[in-house]
Amino acid sequence: MAGETNDSWLVRHEFLLRRLHSLSGLIPVGAFMIVHLLTNSSVQNGPGAFQKNVYLIHSLDALLPLVEWVFIFIPIFFHGIFGIVIIAGGLPNTSSYPNASNIRYVLQRVTGVLAFLFIVWHVFHMHGWIHADWWIDGVAKNLGGAQFKPYNAASTAGLALQSFVVIVAYVVGVLACVFHLANGIWTMGITWGAWTSPAAQRRANAVCTVFGVGLAVIGLAALQGMWAQGRGEALEEAIRIEDQQYNAAVQAGILKPNEEKRAQPSEAEPGREASVDQASARSPR
Amino acid sequence: MISRSKTSPEHVEVRVLRQAAPQQRSYWERFRVAYEPDMNVISVLQRIAARPRTADGQDVTPVAWDCNCLEEVCGACTMVVNGRVRQSCSALVDRLLEENPAEIELRPMTKFPVLRDLMVDRSRLFRALEKVKAWVPVDSYHDMGAGPRQSPEAQQESYPYSQCMSCGCCLDACPQYRKIELIQRDDETDEQFAARQAATYDRNFVGPHAIAQAILFNQNPTGQMNADERVEALTAPGGVQVCGNAQNCVSVCPKEIPLTTAIAQAGRAATVHSIKRWFDR
Numbered sequence: 302m303a304g305e306t307n308d309s310w311l312v313r314h315e316f317l318l319r320r321l322h323s324l325s326g327l328i329p330v331g332a333f334m335i336v337h338l339l340t341n342s343s344v345q346n347g348p349g350a351f352q353k354n355v356y357l358i359h360s361l362d363a364l365l366p367l368v369e370w371v372f373i374f375i376p377i378f379f380h381g382i383f384g385i386v387i388i389a390g391g392l393p394n395t396s397s398y399p400n401a402s403n404i405r406y407v408l409q410r411v412t413g414v415l416a417f418l419f420i421v422w423h424v425f426h427m428h429g430w431i432h433a434d435w436w437i438d439g440v441a442k443n444l445g446g447a448q449f450k451p452y453n454a455a456s457t458a459g460l461a462l463q464s465f466v467v468i469v470a471y472v473v474g475v476l477a478c479v480f481h482l483a484n485g486i487w488t489m490g491i492t493w494g495a496w497t498s499p500a501a502q503r504r505a506n507a508v509c510t511v512f513g514v515g516l517a518v519i520g521l522a523a524l525q526g527m528w529a530q531g532r533g534e535a536l537e538e539a540i541r542i543e544d545q546q547y548n549a550a551v552q553a554g555i556l557k558p559n560e561e562k563r564a565q566p567s568e569a570e571p572g573r574e575a576s577v578d579q580a581s582a583r584s585p586r
Numbered sequence: 587m588i589s590r591s592k593t594s595p596e597h598v599e600v601r602v603l604r605q606a607a608p609q610q611r612s613y614w615e616r617f618r619v620a621y622e623p624d625m626n627v628i629s630v631l632q633r634i635a636a637r638p639r640t641a642d643g644q645d646v647t648p649v650a651w652d653c654n655c656l657e658e659v660c661g662a663c664t665m666v667v668n669g670r671v672r673q674s675c676s677a678l679v680d681r682l683l684e685e686n687p688a689e690i691e692l693r694p695m696t697k698f699p700v701l702r703d704l705m706v707d708r709s710r711l712f713r714a715l716e717k718v719k720a721w722v723p724v725d726s727y728h729d730m731g732a733g734p735r736q737s738p739e740a741q742q743e744s745y746p747y748s749q750c751m752s753c754g755c756c757l758d759a760c761p762q763y764r765k766i767e768l769i770q771r772d773d774e775t776d777e778q779f780a781a782r783q784a785a786t787y788d789r790n791f792v793g794p795h796a797i798a799q800a801i802l803f804n805q806n807p808t809g810q811m812n813a814d815e816r817v818e819a820l821t822a823p824g825g826v827q828v829c830g831n832a833q834n835c836v837s838v839c840p841k842e843i844p845l846t847t848a849i850a851q852a853g854r855a856a857t858v859h860s861i862k863r864w865f866d867r
């Protein structure tokens with residue numbers, strides 16, 4: 302094709318990059334989000350059930366950062382950054398052509414940007430971005446980040462969700478991500494050629510809508526459940542159960558003691574007993 | 587005599603976005619045309635051409651526009667009427683006044699370089715048809731006999747695609763199709779400029795009309811022989827992957843061509859083609 306030789310790398314590999322972007326939205330990013338919201342919603346069965354799931358994930362131990370980077374962070378970065386490139390290449394025109402699919406074209410882009418902002422902030426808020434002491438203790442915690450402690454899972458996540466602004470941000474973030482995935486699966490079916498005729502596209506749309514509503518319910522249930530564990534008697538009970546599970550697991554030799562993954566490691570004595578008052582004395586933010 | 591609606595106006599107010607030549611600034615001008623029954627936008631433009639005077643009495647150059655068939659089959663008269671791209675020959679004044687009794691607004695298409703007033707240069711649209719080889723090659727002096735037979739079902743599937751009149755409505759409404767307007771440099775010959783223009787067009791979105799035509803010729807029993815070349819063109823830079831599934835194209839196409847079906851079929855062909863190529867080499 303004429304002029305191909307002086308095209309940029311981005312232009313020459315446009316087809317492959319677009320297809321990788323499309324695929325990465327579902328695998329692994331979308332798949333991660335589904336599992337993540339399902340795991341989080343297990344808190345509806347009590348803090349112990351959620352804690353068990355977190356232990357399962359953290360049993361990856363030294364492999365965990367590798368898995369996080371290869372299957373979660375790098376794909377999200379790729380999908381998100383290339384998504385911004387795609388957004389910049391379009392010219393929304395819903396005011397002239399207010400068709401349903403055109404509005405969804407714009408919403409896919411708006412929710413993409415919201416997802417970007419939400420995920421960057423959310424991972425900071427809970428996880429702290431990187432596991433380095435100088436960063437977590439010196440910077441992240443002072444800015445309200447790294448609030449989640451995997452060995453006090455429900456209680457620390459719940460405590461992190463007690464402010465009204467934070468809850469609103471999570472509701473918006475979760476709903477934006479869920480719409481983006483459900484609508485994205487629908488557009489993906491056209492991109493890859495799974496549903497071609499208008500009738501097939503309508504049927505696929507119905508399936509994606511049911512999927513989206515279902516995932517939204519699961520996500521909001523996770524959020525409500527987590528929030529409820531972060532206040533009042535439920536909080537004390539959650540910490541009691543979590544500490545019990547921790548001590549039992551350490552005693553049984555199936556868990557290496559790790560105070561950094563527990564609430565308030567700086568104040569805790571090594572090998573402390575379950576201490577309800579100490580943890581619950583923290584004031585909700 | 588059929589009594590026309592009592593509310594028929596005496597005049598039709600028309601607002602036209604004008605431009606004297608390529609690259610020049612555009613400006614609005616307002617005209618007032620005596621109402622006649624059964625007018626369409628072309629007859630309104632004819633009245634303006636007959637007496638090019640603005641609503642506030644200024645004599646101006648006549649508004650330039652393009653048209654040919656006057657029955658919505660050539661696509662030449664396409665423009666943006668009341669904010670929506672369509673053929674002006676089939677845009678009936680009575681219907682437009684139902685939408686907006688105050689005025690009719692005429693603008694040139696938004697995605698093509700303006701030549702003058704409502705006339706645009708749609709050569710990129712035709713370049714895209716070349717890019718995807720939207721034809722059946724006939725490359726012989728000898729009589730090859732009749733082509734392969736086509737089943738009625740296959741004909742039924744292909745027929746809608748064959749109605750495309752290359753009007754460009756689908757392109758004008760597509761949020762992923764962006765306007766390209768190049769200027770010939772002083773040190774550039776006409777041939778060099780044409781080559782640069784073609785290369786630029788080729789690396790940008792081909793558009794839904796070309797995707798549908800590629801599918802049409804890939805469905806044709808003789809056209810099938812070049813199917814791989816067309817899919818190759820559809821996955822080159824500016825190919826089907828640029829589509830963002832806004833589906834405006836299918837909603838504005840005056841021929842109701844199933845463009846989004848073609849896009850999904852092209853997506854499927856591209857999927858199969860790239861997997862095959864990956865394992866075949």
Ligand code: HEM
Binds near residue numbers: 337449451520521524
């Ligand atoms: C129901 C609302 C949500 C809650 C309660 C929640 C909770 C959490 C928690 C507690 C962590 C920390 C995990 C750790 O540090 O080990 C986390 C990490 C993370 N969350 Fe969420 N999350 C929610 C929604 C979402 C959504 C919608 C996304 C979008 C994809 C998302 C993406 C992530 C990512 C990428 C991480 C970091 C991955 C990792 O640490 O392994 N979360 N989330």
Ligand code: HEM
Binds near residue numbers: 334380381490831
């Ligand atoms: C991090 C911020 C994100 C941005 C900026 C973003 C941006 C985009 C954009 C612009 C598209 C449309 C692509 C096109 O029309 O060609 C898209 C599609 C998609 N996104 Fe995202 N996205 C983000 C996060 C996510 C997340 C967290 C998920 C999964 C939960 C996801 C799943 C998808 C899927 C499945 C598609 C459909 C791909 C297709 O139509 O072929 N995205 N994204």
Ligand code: SF4
Binds near residue numbers: 754755756798838840
């Ligand atoms: S596909 Fe429809 S809108 Fe597009 S050029 Fe052909 S006839 Fe016009």
Ligand code: SF4
Binds near residue numbers: 829832833836845849
């Ligand atoms: S479906 Fe694709 S080609 Fe059609 S208007 Fe939308 S983005 Fe453009």
Ligand code: FES
Binds near residue numbers: 655657663674675
């Ligand atoms: S003049 Fe041919 S379509 Fe209007």
